[in-house]
Amino acid sequence: MLNVQGLHLWRGDRHVLRNVSFSVEPGRCALLTGRNGAGKTTLLRAIAGLLEPEEGAVTWRGAPARATRDAFHAETVYLGHEPPLKGDLTGRENLGFSVGIRRAVTAAEIDAALTRTGAREFADRQVRTLSAGQRRRIALAGVLLAEATLWLLDEPTTNLDADGQQLVAELAADHLAKQGLIVAAVHHSLPLPADRVVGIELAA
Amino acid sequence: MKTPALSVAVLVARRDLRLAFRKPSQLLQPLLFFLIVATLFPLTLTPELSRLRDAAPGVLWVGALLSSLLALEFLFREDAQDGTLEQFALSGQSLTWMLFAKTCTHWLLTGVPLALAAPLAAGALGVPTAAMPGLIAALLLGSFAMSLTGAISAGLTLGARRGGVLLSLLSLPLAVPILVFGADATQRAIAGDDFAAPMYLLGAIAVLGITLAPLAAAAAVRIGLE
Amino acid sequence: MNWVWFHRFGSPPWVYGFARRWAPWIGAAAAIAMGIALYGGLVLAPPDYQQKDAFRIVYVHAPSAMLSLAIYSTMAVAAAVGLIWRMKVAHAAAAACAPIGAWFTVATLGTGMLWGKPMWGTYWAWDPRLTSELVLLFLYLGYMGLRAAIEDPVKADKASALLAIVGIVNVPIIKYSVNWWNSLHQPATRLIGEADMGKGMVWPLLLMFLAFTLYFAAVFLVRLRAELLRRERTASWIREALT
Numbered sequence: 001m002l003n004v005q006g007l008h009l010w011r012g013d014r015h016v017l018r019n020v021s022f023s024v025e026p027g028r029c030a031l032l033t034g035r036n037g038a039g040k041t042t043l044l045r046a047i048a049g050l051l052e053p054e055e056g057a058v059t060w061r062g063a064p065a066r067a068t069r070d071a072f073h074a075e076t077v078y079l080g081h082e083p084p085l086k087g088d089l090t091g092r093e094n095l096g097f098s099v100g101i102r103r104a105v106t107a108a109e110i111d112a113a114l115t116r117t118g119a120r121e122f123a124d125r126q127v128r129t130l131s132a133g134q135r136r137r138i139a140l141a142g143v144l145l146a147e148a149t150l151w152l153l154d155e156p157t158t159n160l161d162a163d164g165q166q167l168v169a170e171l172a173a174d175h176l177a178k179q180g181l182i183v184a185a186v187h188h189s190l191p192l193p194a195d196r197v198v199g200i201e202l203a204a
Numbered sequence: 205m206k207t208p209a210l211s212v213a214v215l216v217a218r219r220d221l222r223l224a225f226r227k228p229s230q231l232l233q234p235l236l237f238f239l240i241v242a243t244l245f246p247l248t249l250t251p252e253l254s255r256l257r258d259a260a261p262g263v264l265w266v267g268a269l270l271s272s273l274l275a276l277e278f279l280f281r282e283d284a285q286d287g288t289l290e291q292f293a294l295s296g297q298s299l300t301w302m303l304f305a306k307t308c309t310h311w312l313l314t315g316v317p318l319a320l321a322a323p324l325a326a327g328a329l330g331v332p333t334a335a336m337p338g339l340i341a342a343l344l345l346g347s348f349a350m351s352l353t354g355a356i357s358a359g360l361t362l363g364a365r366r367g368g369v370l371l372s373l374l375s376l377p378l379a380v381p382i383l384v385f386g387a388d389a390t391q392r393a394i395a396g397d398d399f400a401a402p403m404y405l406l407g408a409i410a411v412l413g414i415t416l417a418p419l420a421a422a423a424a425v426r427i428g429l430e
Numbered sequence: 431m432n433w434v435w436f437h438r439f440g441s442p443p444w445v446y447g448f449a450r451r452w453a454p455w456i457g458a459a460a461a462i463a464m465g466i467a468l469y470g471g472l473v474l475a476p477p478d479y480q481q482k483d484a485f486r487i488v489y490v491h492a493p494s495a496m497l498s499l500a501i502y503s504t505m506a507v508a509a510a511v512g513l514i515w516r517m518k519v520a521h522a523a524a525a526a527c528a529p530i531g532a533w534f535t536v537a538t539l540g541t542g543m544l545w546g547k548p549m550w551g552t553y554w555a556w557d558p559r560l561t562s563e564l565v566l567l568f569l570y571l572g573y574m575g576l577r578a579a580i581e582d583p584v585k586a587d588k589a590s591a592l593l594a595i596v597g598i599v600n601v602p603i604i605k606y607s608v609n610w611w612n613s614l615h616q617p618a619t620r621l622i623g624e625a626d627m628g629k630g631m632v633w634p635l636l637l638m639f640l641a642f643t644l645y646f647a648a649v650f651l652v653r654l655r656a657e658l659l660r661r662e663r664t665a666s667w668i669r670e671a672l673t
Contacts, residue, residue, distance in 0.1 A: 012582055013664060048294060051430050074206060074296030084287035088226040089219070097219045098288075101212050101295045101302070103205060356596055360589050364579035374572045374593065377565050378600055381607035388614060405610075409603070420596055427588045 001026055002047070002150060002181055007056035009039075009046055016042050017053065022200050026149075029172065029182035029192055034202035040185035041081070043202065044152050047183060048078045060150075074102065077148035079156060083139030087128030091119060091138040094127060099145040113141040117167060132159035140171065151175060153184040212297050213305035220309040230278050231313050238271035238318055242325035253330030260329040261390040265383050267325070268318055268343060269350065273372050275314040276354040279306065280425065284362050290429055303425065304418035307355045315347030331394055338393030345406045346386035352413035353378040359424030381409055440517045442658050443667040449651040449658075456651065460644035467641050470634030478631075484548040489635060491541040493642035494534045495559070498566060499601070501531030501646065505573075506598035509591035521587040522661055524594060525577065526653035530646060532570040538563050558612035562605050569597045583661070 002024040009017040016039040024030045032040045045051045047058050049069055058065040065072045085094045092110060099105045114120040119137040122130055127138070136159050143151060151172075157165045169191045172182055176196050184190065190197075207215075224231055245263045246256055256263075283289035292302050322343050323336045331339065357374040361367035385402040392399035438444050471489040478485035505527040512520030542560045543553040554560075573590055580586035662668055 010584075050290065050293065070296050070298070072296075073294050076294070076296075078290075078294050080287060080290070082287050084291050086219075086223060086286065086288055088223050093219075093222070097215055098291055098295075100215050101207055101292075101297055103207055104211075360576060360593055361579070363582070363585050363589065364576060365581070366579065370572075370575055370579050373568070373575055377568045377572065377597070377604065380565055381600075381603050384607040384611040388611070405607075412603075416599070420592060424589065424592055427585060427592065430582070430585055430588075 001061055002183070003057075003059040004043075004047065005057050005059070007043070007046060007053045007058070009042060009051060009053045011042065017046065018203075020056070020200075020202070022198065024181045024183060024198065026179040026181060027176050028196055028198060029176055029184060029190070030198045030200055031189060032183065032185040032200050032202060033187075033189075038202040040202055041154055044078070044080075044154050044183065044185055048076065048152050049073065050078075075149040076152060077143050077146040077150070078152040078154075079139055079143055080154045081158065083135045085127045085135055085138060088126060090126055091123040091130070091135075091141075094138065095142050095145060098142055102146060105145060109145060110141070113144045114138070116144060117141045117171075118163070133161060133164060136160055137164065137167075140168070144171065149180055151180065151182045151184070153182065155185055155187065157186070157188075157190075206296065209298065209301055212302060216302050216305040217309045220306060221313070224313050231317070234271040234275040234314055235317055235321060237274055238267045239321065239325055241267040241270060242328065246329065257330035257332075257394060260326060260331050260394065261387040263329060264322060264326060264339070264343070264390060265346070265387045268322070268347060268386075269375075269379055269383060271318055272314065272347060272350045272354060273375055275310070276351075276358045276371060276375070277368060278314075279310050279355060279358045280362060281358075281367070284428065289425065293426060293429055299422040299425065300418045303355060303359075303421045304414075307351050307418065307421070310355075311348050311351040315351055316344065318347055319343035332396075334396065335390070335393040338399055339390050342386050342389040342393070342399070342403060342406065345403065345410055346382050349382045349406065349410045349413050350375075350379060352410070352417040353382070355421040356417055356424060359421040359428060362425065362428030363430075382406065385409070440515075440519055442519055442522075442662050442665070443671060445519050446655055446658050446671055449655045453648050453651040453655075456644050457648035460641050460648055463637055463641035463644060467634045467637035471631070471638065475631045475634060481548065484545065485631075487541050487545045489638050491538060491545060492635060493638045494538040494541060495563065496639060497642050497646055498531055498535040498538050498563065500643075501527050501534060502566065502569065502594075502601065503598060505531060506594040509594040513588060513591045513595075518661065519658070521591065522657040523650075523654055524591060525587075526650055526657045528570060528574050528577075530649055530653065532567065532574065534646075535563055535567045535570060539567065556612070558608050561612070562608045565604050565608070566601070569601070573597065 004023065005021050007017050007020040008015070020043060022030060032043060034040055042051065046053050047065075049058075049065055049072065052066075060068065060072045060075075084098070085091070089097075091114070095110050095113075096105070099110070111120065114123045117137045117140045119134065119141055122134055123138065127135060130138075136156075140156070143153075156168050156172075160168065172184070172190060173192055175182060176192070242263055245259065249259060250256065280289060283292075293299055295302075319340050322339055323331075326336065326339055327333075354371075354375055357371050357378070360374060361371045364370055385405045389399040389402040389406065392402065468489065472486055475486070477483050505524045508520045508524040508527065511517060512524060539560060542557070542563070546553050546555060546557070546560075573593055576593055577586050577590045580589055659668065
């Protein structure tokens, strides 16, 4: 369903992505591994449509993702290094906005998602008073609430304790079980059923 | 079901209003700047009100422009830095529409207070009370146009080093028509003449801005997010 | 329509070769045209009835003014082509145009000021055309400033392209507003750039327009080569091209 073909991307003079090709089917997860600077974040951003590759194409459901951009984005959720949250708003208010602009969401749904990611107790404090791990838990609730088919995750376990890392693995597994797709950049592998994982190693 | 466009605009406006009221100093600074600039001119020119009145349209409009340049810093920069602007671009909704909503909210928070506070500065520059409604109307329209064109420059300088100074340089040529017509409208209002003609032209620029500026700003933001 | 030539213009090596071959010839043609035109304008043409010999500055002023605007338009078109069809050469062309256009604007302002002294008795009198030229200079400087301030070259290309397009849409609006402003405050004084042209005065002027355009083309091609070299320095065709 997600097809990346012959992707080449330069950042300035650096040839960051060289002929990257892979595909992901429903229920599968592509794990991007590689050293720092290998281009994992660049690849995720290129798939998300934030970066334009010089050559190659990303296709979603058979159509070029660029051409059907809004429809593609409606089915995709991207979680970068830094959870995108406004410091002056509470976690709940942040989610109300970031999910609300995608689909109508009720307070009960937000509550349920926050409970699932263990963020409910600090959801009504301003985000700038929260630790990095707490922010990530709120961001993960946002990923759940987006009800997206494709998850693009850049190092989703950053700043999380052992419980949190377990949580990410569970959420990922649930999503795959519902025939969702995941492309995740990780430093250490995610504990997922091996038959659902495609490993992509990026060379620096 | 995808959120309808009007709700998206309301959500954006509500978010920005909420954020603004939690950090009100950000709003007050451009306004104070405008009032201070208006004070500097008498100090450097003359205390004679009759002579200040001649310079008033220029002082008020240049002051309004400088103030709006300061305020433009708050339009996109913070959102770009904490990653939330990216979420706008990835939401599957029209970025053009969302940025238009953002710009309008920004104008409500910066341009409107400036227009309403302008009589204070104008009175100090010898502008007669009868001219105040005309002044406010012209500044409302002009500041709206400045916010729209400023959104383009703000989007373009997102990826630039020392974007703030560059923002001013880019915005100045685009602001020339607004300044010319706005100052003319104010001048005519002070003289007690009919100021409809320059107001219509200001209006025309604002309409052109509404149709084209958000598109250009969205394109600029997408380039800046790369 | 034959699209082959269009695609050729998209190929950096081809354009580089084209520029290298043609720049000297165009430069020579420019020099010749300028020589003839200057002789015609400075020596052959009779002095103006009112301005005497001062009007002769029109032979440099008018072409500079025309080019400053024409180059901005060219820049905007090249930038749009680069943005829409994603052609690297088009972006390089836009970047090459900018400094040339800026200098022509400075030349227009400078010659305008020199003309102003005998015309009005002062170097600067807020003439509407000169004022528009001044704003045009700010547009050029803004474009070059934006390019310089963005590190990533692709981003710089795209952002400055967008700025050029926004600028070109604004140029007529700015001109209109400056004319409006001028008509409010000053009665119709003699505008810079006006000279009642007798027969012997016109042909050198037209030839100068041509000469300046050829000059621009020659300098542009040289700058374009330099731009392409800089942008494609890691590409393989460079080594061949430089030998």
